[in-house]
Amino acid sequence: MSEIKFNDETLAMVQSIIKRYPEGKQKSALLPLLHLAQAEFNGWLSSPVMDYVASLLNIKPVEVYEVASFYSMYNLKPVGKCLLEVCRTSSCWLRGANEIVEHIENKLGIKDGETTADGKFTLKTVECLGSCGTAPMLQLGADFHENLTFEKVDALISEWSNKAEHSKYLDIDTFRKN
Numbered sequence: 001m002s003e004i005k006f007n008d009e010t011l012a013m014v015q016s017i018i019k020r021y022p023e024g025k026q027k028s029a030l031l032p033l034l035h036l037a038q039a040e041f042n043g044w045l046s047s048p049v050m051d052y053v054a055s056l057l058n059i060k061p062v063e064v065y066e067v068a069s070f071y072s073m074y075n076l077k078p079v080g081k082c083l084l085e086v087c088r089t090s091s092c093w094l095r096g097a098n099e100i101v102e103h104i105e106n107k108l109g110i111k112d113g114e115t116t117a118d119g120k121f122t123l124k125t126v127e128c129l130g131s132c133g134t135a136p137m138l139q140l141g142a143d144f145h146e147n148l149t150f151e152k153v154d155a156l157i158s159e160w161s162n163k164a165e166h167s168k169y170l171d172i173d174t175f176r177k178n
Contacts, residue, residue: 043166044075080115080122082160085139091132141167
């Protein structure tokens with residue numbers, strides 16, 4: 001098993017992020033570090049990866065597990081290269097989120113929480129993504145796709161069928177600039 005370690009560029013960003021917080025308050029950098037870890041380690045956070053993040057922040061691993069398991073944006077098991085997260089909260093539900101989920105399930109041959117056999121797509125339903133005015137919506141990486149229709153969903157699936165990279169929640173340039 002290879003050693004878990006950020007690449008040099010990411011490690012420099014990690015150090016820059018940690019320095020934004022006063023001495024003794026480095027734990028405040030946990031959320032962005034988990035995003036970086038998830039982006040660099042195949043789209044999910046294994047226990048060894050979370051342990052590594054804990055060591056960088058000089059906190060206990062359980063503190064990382066608590067945060068990572070609370071937020072739906074962190075994946076605690078492997079996911080497909082394209083993670084489709086469909087909001088099912090009231091506005092989305094009233095405007096057809098359940099039908100969108102059913103459409104995706106039928107199109108990809110998977111159920112909520114499952115990954116396609118080829119490892120390309122994972123479908124996940126989540127609680128409020130904060131886009132009630134443009135429901136129904138789904139999140140794919142850092143992008144919101146709103147006022148969904150079956151045709152919009154089909155176009156996204158078609159677009160992502162041939163991509164090799166993982167969908168990511170963050171724009172790594174955001175961390176580089178700040």
